[in-house]
Every structure is written in C-alpha cells, then in structure tokens.
Amino acid sequence: GQNIDQPTEMTATEGAIVQINCTYQTSGFNGLFWYQQHAGEAPTFLSYNVLDGLEEKGRFSSFLSRSKGYSYLLLKELQMKDSASYLCAVRDPSGGSYIPTFGRGTSLIVHP
Amino acid sequence: DAGITQSPRHKVTETGTPVTLRCHQTENHRYMYWYRQDPGHGLRLIHYSYGVKDTDKGEVSDGYSVSRSKTEDFLLTLESATSSQTSVYFCAISESGTGGTLGSPLHFGNGTRLTVT
Numbered sequence: 001g002q003n004i005d006q007p008t009e010m011t012a013t014e015g016a017i018v019q020i021n022c023t024y025q026t027s028g029f030n031g032l033f034w035y036q037q038h039a040g041e042a043p044t045f046l047s048y049n050v051l052d053g054l055e056e057k058g059r060f061s062s063f064l065s066r067s068k069g070y071s072y073l074l075l076k077e078l079q080m081k082d083s084a085s086y087l088c089a090v091r092d093p094s095g096g097s098y099i100p101t102f103g104r105g106t107s108l109i110v111h112p
Numbered sequence: 113d114a115g116i117t118q119s120p121r122h123k124v125t126e127t128g129t130p131v132t133l134r135c136h137q138t139e140n141h142r143y144m145y146w147y148r149q150d151p152g153h154g155l156r157l158i159h160y161s162y163g164v165k166d167t168d169k170g171e172v173s174d175g176y177s178v179s180r181s182k183t184e185d186f187l188l189t190l191e192s193a194t195s196s197q198t199s200v201y202f203c204a205i206s207e208s209g210t211g212g213t214l215g216s217p218l219h220f221g222n223g224t225r226l227t228v229t
Contacts, residue, residue, distance in 0.1 A: 031215050033215065033217055033218075041222070041223075042202060042220040042221060042222050042223055043155070043202070043220050044220070045217040045218070045219065048215035048217060050215065087154065087155065089155075091215075097168075099145065099157060099160060099170070100218065101157075102147075102154045102155040102156075103154060104152065104153065104154035105154055
C-alpha cells in the first residue's frame, strides 16, 4: 500500500520562506512530484525528484531523501500569488503500475 | 501548456442518468488518466489508458467506465449517476508511463465540475 502525508494547511508572510513537507511510505519508489493548484484550477507540474538531493528552479526548490521517505518543497521570496494548494505525488511501481499516487495536498495561505 | 481540453466544463444532472465526460489531447501522448478530486481526499485515480483500446482500473473505478477509440480522445462514462459522484473530474496525460530521466509528469486538463442532484 501507499501512505503519503502532508500538512493540511500552512500560513506564511509575503517575502518569507516556507517549507512544505511530504512523507511517504511505499513498497517501491520511482520518483516524487510536486504540483501547484490554485483554487478552481488544474494542478500544474512544479518539480520532479528521483535521486536524493536538492533540485532548484528559481524561487522553488525540492528536496528528496529516499532512505527517510521524505521530501520538501521550499518556496522563497513568497508572493501573494503563491497562495495555492501544493500536492505531493509518489510513483510506486511495486504493484505493477507506475502511476503516481497523490497526497491530500497542503493549502498555503500567504498574507501581507 | 499541454493541449488538453475537457468537456463539458460544468454539468448538473439527475440521479440515475448516464453522463459522459470527454477529454481531448493534441500532444499525441500515449497515456491518459481520469482522476476525481474531492475535499479531504485529494486526487484519486478512476481509470487510465496506456494506448488505443487499452485501459485499466484505478483506485475508485466502481460506477465508472472508459473508452479510448483514438489516441486523442478518452471518454469517462457514469452509467447511472449517483450523488456520491458529485465531484471535480480531471483528465491528465503523460508521454511515458514509467518516468525515465525527466519523470514524464502528468499534465492536467482544466477539469469538469459535475453535480448530481
């Protein structure tokens, strides 16, 4: 089975840094994705990690530790438009399917 | 943005009626997926397709069927809609099913909001 945990909600201040954690317990592992979803819109792909370490893309970075079953998404220089849900998804091929399973998402509220 | 169009965008229907949602892609991707999204549950996989006429069930497939007669179109049918199927339905596509170096992430359509009264 698969278990993916994220905090339900986080708040942060404009201009600050926020870290959104994702822990997973899966039988196998073949990559972890982060998506951003604004209210009423489709999820959009942010990042992909398959090896341990940090991947940086502008203001957003994503970190993975496979041995700990842990990832985080780091958002720097927060802007009001970063208020959204952030979804963690893990690809576990142990059951024969490589389709990512999604966590319930973390709602991030950025206030002035 | 990936070329994915879902139709209709909104639909209200009555319990017991059949409903078909359509997903159309212009990317020629092999893999297509249907998810539903509900508060407190996140995105859950209903069915997916790995090629024309090749489909398989996901986590929450009961009450749903799918068809894929062309690469670009993936249809989701609710044979007899129930109130528990009120949800937002997302179609997604991916180039590969197994990932590769770049992960072959899923790209989502804009969703269909379905209300069953």
